[in-house]
Amino acid sequence: MxxxxxxxxxxxxxxxxxxxxxxxxxxxxxxxxxxxxxxxxxxxxxxxxxxxxxxxxxxxxxxxxxxxxxxxxxxxxxxxxxxxxxxxxxxxxxxxxxxxxxxxxxxxxxxxxxxxxxxxxxxxxFEAKQALMMKKGAGYTTLDDLAGKTIAVQDATTGADYTRENAPDDAKIVSFEDSALMEQAVKTGKADAGVNDNGLLNYFASQNPDVEVGAEFETGDVYxxxxxxxxxxxxxxxxxxxxxxxxxxxxxxxxxxxxxxx
Incomplete structure (x- = not known):
């Protein structure tokens, strides 16, 4: 409690x-x-x-x-x-x-x-990981699952860097100025998934039951x-x-x- x-x-x-x-x-x-x-x-x-x-x-x-x-x-x-x-x-x-x-x-x-x-x-x-957020039930477990899909990221973040380095070549990466726009892109279906820090995305998922975090990636991020x-x-x-x-x-x-x- x-x-x-x-x-x-x-x-x-x-x-x-x-x-x-x-x-x-x-x-x-x-x-x-x-x-x-x-x-x-x-x-x-x-x-x-x-x-x-x-x-x-x-x-x-x-x-x-x-x-x-x-x-x-x-x-x-x-x-x-x-x-x-x-x-x-x-x-x-x-x-x-x-x-x-x-x-x-x-x-x-x-x-x-x-x-x-x-x-x-x-x-x-604070220690952080990168996380993959998607619509509830989408079933993505790795970035490789997003071949040909759209991935939302936030400008100038380590999550954006990680996605560009590790996403499939044919994935479309769309960058947003702030985290709220990135999260809404996933929530509304404008993006198939989003990548950002796990603390941020887990909190958003706890407030929005129509999305979920399906995977977290060890990146050694510390704040x-x-x-x-x-x-x-x-x-x-x-x-x-x-x-x-x-x-x-x-x-x-x-x-x-x-x-x-x-």
Missing amino acids: KTRALAIGFSTLALALVAGGCAKEDTSTTTESGVKLVEGGTLTICTHLPYEPFEFTEGGEVVGFDVDVLKIAADSQGWDTKVVDIGWETIVSGEALNTGQCDVAAGAMSITDERAAVMDFSDQY GFSVKKGDNDELLKIIDDAIASNDYDTAYQTWFGDAAGS
Whole structure:
């Protein structure tokens, strides 16, 4: 049975949409402990919505497992939190951090050599596999079963890379900007199957009984939070402490049940 939800609240959590081309006032600050923040007293988080159950909007607020873990880090320092919803490519390229749009990037983001070359990552906080989602009863058990079929993926994800490397040559791979569009393509029959992280797809299947996850693939994916390259080791330590805390375990159980985390 799940324990009570984390008593960390979201009253200070704001969703900020990036307005391209607008001048930005420099409100950056450095705390006494050496943490650099783009806005004093606030941990600003870049993500790309939605990606349930890691980050999504509910009741006008951004909630989810990633949000909870970063809220633990912010609370330990007495900071507020603010979420900025921007394009995934802007996040994984490191541009969002380099241009001061946020302090930390999140989004069930797999740690890869390519990403680690442009961002610094926290300790891993979640292990993932790639999963194959389909309409209930479709019966696909491997990517080979999808010869001549349409497979939905999400732009700039490790699932998209895995599918392109392993799908049959005659499979049609269709890429979508966000996970919700990818999932709906499978649900509505526009795609025969979809590939993405198992946490995401298993959660979607639990909420939509007309689809199911038929296979999971071991890929060694682990998630991390990222900060600007070579520029914020002090913030990484605070995030790592949150990942190692008992509050992390409570957050994990809230969103994923009793299965062992990370």
